[in-house]
Amino acid sequence: MKTRSMHLLLILLGTFVCPVAGAAEPAAWGAMEVAGNSVEPGTKGRFPVISERGFEASYLNMPVYVARGAKAGPTLCVTAAIHGDETNSVEIARRVFAETDATKLSGTLYMLPFVNADGFRNRKREMTDGRDLNRTFPGSANGSVASLVANFVFTDLTSRCTALVDLHTGSNLRSNYPQIRVDLENEAARELAVHFGVSMILGGGGPDGSLRGEILKAGIPAIIYEAGGPLLFQEEEVARGTEGVRNVMHYLGMAEIPGYEPPHPKIYEKTRWVRVPRGHGGFFFPELTMGAIVKEGTRMGYVVDPVTDEVHVLTSQYDGQIIGMTLPQPVLSGYPLFHLGVE
Numbered sequence: 336m337k338t339r340s341m342h343l344l345l346i347l348l349g350t351f352v353c354p355v356a357g358a359a360e361p362a363a364w365g366a367m368e369v370a371g372n373s374v375e376p377g378t379k380g381r382f383p384v385i386s387e388r389g390f391e392a393s394y395l396n397m398p399v400y401v402a403r404g405a406k407a408g409p410t411l412c413v414t415a416a417i418h419g420d421e422t423n424s425v426e427i428a429r430r431v432f433a434e435t436d437a438t439k440l441s442g443t444l445y446m447l448p449f450v451n452a453d454g455f456r457n458r459k460r461e462m463t464d465g466r467d468l469n470r471t472f473p474g475s476a477n478g479s480v481a482s483l484v485a486n487f488v489f490t491d492l493t494s495r496c497t498a499l500v501d502l503h504t505g506s507n508l509r510s511n512y513p514q515i516r517v518d519l520e521n522e523a524a525r526e527l528a529v530h531f532g533v534s535m536i537l538g539g540g541g542p543d544g545s546l547r548g549e550i551l552k553a554g555i556p557a558i559i560y561e562a563g564g565p566l567l568f569q570e571e572e573v574a575r576g577t578e579g580v581r582n583v584m585h586y587l588g589m590a591e592i593p594g595y596e597p598p599h600p601k602i603y604e605k606t607r608w609v610r611v612p613r614g615h616g617g618f619f620f621p622e623l624t625m626g627a628i629v630k631e632g633t634r635m636g637y638v639v640d641p642v643t644d645e646v647h648v649l650t651s652q653y654d655g656q657i658i659g660m661t662l663p664q665p666v667l668s669g670y671p672l673f674h675l676g677v678e
């Protein structure tokens with residue numbers, strides 16, 4: 336219990352005076368201004384982030400969901416669909432928000448549930464200008480469409496959030512075992528990761544220009560939840576993600592989950608890919624399922640050449656666990672097939 340309070344304090348310092356620590360009085364708690372709207376304590380609202388009209392507005396606009404708690408507390412920010420084809424993430428955000436009772440909430444739940452709104456409507460990972468938004472943060476006020484959106488989101492979130500949960504799924508016809516990705520060297524972020532409550536954590540700082548990486552550099556603890564594949568609602572992954580965000584709200588002292596026990600997840604600090612060997616492109620058929628444990632030499636699936644009918648059996652070069660995989664499809668030399676967590 337003592338450790339939990341200390342970690343909470345780490346997270347809450349700087350943005351909010353933690354009641355657990357029993358230090359100074361929290362600042363007066365009142366309405367919150369969001370996109371020209373005032374959200375009163377104990378109420379919720381959903382708004383467009385920009386009110387202008389015009390040709391470009393539809394490419395830049397996105398909704399914001401805000402639940403302003405009746406009582407003072409931290410601000411948990413949740414982002415989804417930074418990659419527009421990552422459909423599970425949007426439903427997780429919607430479900431958490433719909434089921435949050437602002438009259439019983441301490442603090443603020445602040446959500447950008449369709450960050451790449453145009454991509455989401457068009458079922459595309461990239462932004463309208465073809466860029467990967469999650470390699471564009473912190474963005475620029477005078478850049479491309481992706482850069483403008485990144486700049487708005489980054490500026491908005493860094494001015495508000497105590498902590499960030501960014502929701503993703505596998506992209507490009509890949510699927511991921513439910514996992515949290517986190518920079519294990521950041522203690523506050525690591526605690527968020529553990530308290531999300533899924534059984535697997537992957538360590539790593541994330542690519543340059545990712546929201547998680549850049550916002551962590553700005554001093555806000557951030558994690559990613561990755562689960563399932565693109566373009567579908569997968570009930571198991573949505574339910575697990577919804578529960579995870581609620582667990583984080585419980586950990587931050589925003590909402591109570593009776594009987595909640597923090598889990599003991601498996602932590603992988605390294606990952607490796609099993610790829611299509613050179614010259615063995617064709618039709619890929621996996622034979623193992625997500626989460627399977629493999630040893631060096633374990634048979635994992637095969638690629639059949641549709642011109643020669645030659646079958647190339649795929650074996651693992653590593654001892655590890657399947658944390659992500661490509662769905663059955665045509666593949667070429669070097670294409671990543673199985674993502675392994677390795678000891």
Ligand SMILES: [Zn+2]
Pocket residue numbers: 417418421503504506
């Ligand atoms: Zn993603």
